[in-house]
Amino acid sequence: MTPIDETIAAIRPIDAQAMAEARAHQDRLTKPRGSLGVLEDVAVRLAGIAAVCPPPLPTPAALAIFAADHGVHARGVSPWPQEVTAQMVANFTVGGAVANAFAAQVGATVTVVDVGVAVDLPPAPGLISHKVAYGTADLSRGPAMTAEQTRQALAAGAGVARGLVAAGHRCLITGDMGIANTTASAALICAFTGRDAESVTGRGTGIDDATHRHKIEVVRQALPANGISPAGAVPAGPEEALRVLAAVGGLEHAAIAGFVLGAAAERVPVILDGVIAGSAALAAAALAPDVTGYCVAGHRSAEPGHAAALAHLGLRPLVDLELRLGEGTGGLLAQPLVAAAARVMHEVATFDAAGVAEQKA
Ligand SMILES: Cc1cc2ncn([C@H]3O[C@H](COP(=O)(O)O)[C@@H](O)[C@H]3O)c2cc1C
Numbered sequence: 001m002t003p004i005d006e007t008i009a010a011i012r013p014i015d016a017q018a019m020a021e022a023r024a025h026q027d028r029l030t031k032p033r034g035s036l037g038v039l040e041d042v043a044v045r046l047a048g049i050a051a052v053c054p055p056p057l058p059t060p061a062a063l064a065i066f067a068a069d070h071g072v073h074a075r076g077v078s079p080w081p082q083e084v085t086a087q088m089v090a091n092f093t094v095g096g097a098v099a100n101a102f103a104a105q106v107g108a109t110v111t112v113v114d115v116g117v118a119v120d121l122p123p124a125p126g127l128i129s130h131k132v133a134y135g136t137a138d139l140s141r142g143p144a145m146t147a148e149q150t151r152q153a154l155a156a157g158a159g160v161a162r163g164l165v166a167a168g169h170r171c172l173i174t175g176d177m178g179i180a181n182t183t184a185s186a187a188l189i190c191a192f193t194g195r196d197a198e199s200v201t202g203r204g205t206g207i208d209d210a211t212h213r214h215k216i217e218v219v220r221q222a223l224p225a226n227g228i229s230p231a232g233a234v235p236a237g238p239e240e241a242l243r244v245l246a247a248v249g250g251l252e253h254a255a256i257a258g259f260v261l262g263a264a265a266e267r268v269p270v271i272l273d274g275v276i277a278g279s280a281a282l283a284a285a286a287l288a289p290d291v292t293g294y295c296v297a298g299h300r301s302a303e304p305g306h307a308a309a310l311a312h313l314g315l316r317p318l319v320d321l322e323l324r325l326g327e328g329t330g331g332l333l334a335q336p337l338v339a340a341a342a343r344v345m346h347e348v349a350t351f352d353a354a355g356v357a358e359q360k361a
């Protein structure tokens with residue numbers, strides 16, 4: 001078995017017994033039933049993830065930012081030069097990015113992983129090299145990656161997840177950096193949800209109307225160029241999922257999919273960031289359907305494809321602040337909410353223990 005197959009084989013469904021216990025415990029706590037809304041569902045799911053009630057607190061938390069470049073950048077789909085990917089990697093390693101500020105705010109560590117930046121990067125603190133290639137090929141003209149590259153990136157992501165858990169982290173957060181990666185994300189979302197290019201392709205870092213129309217066209221071309229039916233047909237089975245991921249994904253998408261699979265294999269929650277993570281999670285779920293139980297949607301980004309991806313996965317985002325940055329920023333902001341949901345299960349008194357009268361029938 002290849003490393004990624006081993007990770008997939010280790011994934012079990014989240015635990016129904018622990019979730020039933022968690023639901024019953026919620027109802028005994030000194031609050032009206034259901035009054036914590038979605039946070040009660042989060043707490044129940046955390047119990048299912050860890051297969052124990054109450055669930056462990058999701059701390060310490062670790063953000064992993066997967067960085068890579070994209071051949072489709074040459075099609076003029078992003079207003080930013082490709083060099084910004086490598087420059088932002090350097091920025092992450094010296095603590096200068098928004099993700100660093102948010103990570104400091106919530107007490108998360110930051111690991112940066114080069115899975116496919118187009119240039120060689122000098123060693124830096126917190127930077128791991130798992131470089132699979134110097135960027136991808138242009139997904140609008142043929143496969144972005146080979147099957148082998150895709151497997152290597154998946155394995156790199158899974159390895160990072162499993163390493164962070166081995167180092168004691170109890171919550172993983174996805175991050176990305178890759179100029180033009182919202183184009184690959186839109187193509188993945190089209191392929192995995194059957195939605196059309198127009199409805200899922202957004203403005204990424206900020207493009208004008210003409211560039212947006214062009215970007216939609218590029219995404220539309222990507223499917224037939226790779227033998228993927230234009231709309232409505234969703235890939236069936238892991239082999240086809242791998243082929244689609246290789247065809248229209250990016251190296252960071254594959255690594256994030258592997259990271260999500262690795263978290264699930266370790267029974268640790270993984271908080272998804274924005275549209276890049278959402279599209280990668282579609283691939284992960286197509287490879288191993290049980291993985292969605294381990295995913296918490298940190299936020300909903302302003303990219304239209306993100307809502308489509310989350311709806312397909314059946315995940316409800318915790319935060320909606322019109323963020324459109326990536327890097328893990330939206331996932332980081334959600335981490336204290338996930339931690340608060342778990343803490344309730346440990347620290348809030350039951351009606352019996354506190355001597356508080358219960359609701360009359
Ligand atoms: C300075 C800067 C910092 C970023 N941090 C995340 N992204 C985000 O924007 C990029 C995707 O948008 P598009 O597809 O339009 O290129 C990705 O690198 C993503 O991580 C950034 C982009 C820029 C320019």
Ligand SMILES: O=C(O)c1cccnc1
Nearest residue numbers: 204274275301324325326
């Ligand atoms: O949804 C995201 O995470 C996002 C949106 C725009 C640009 N980069 C990332």
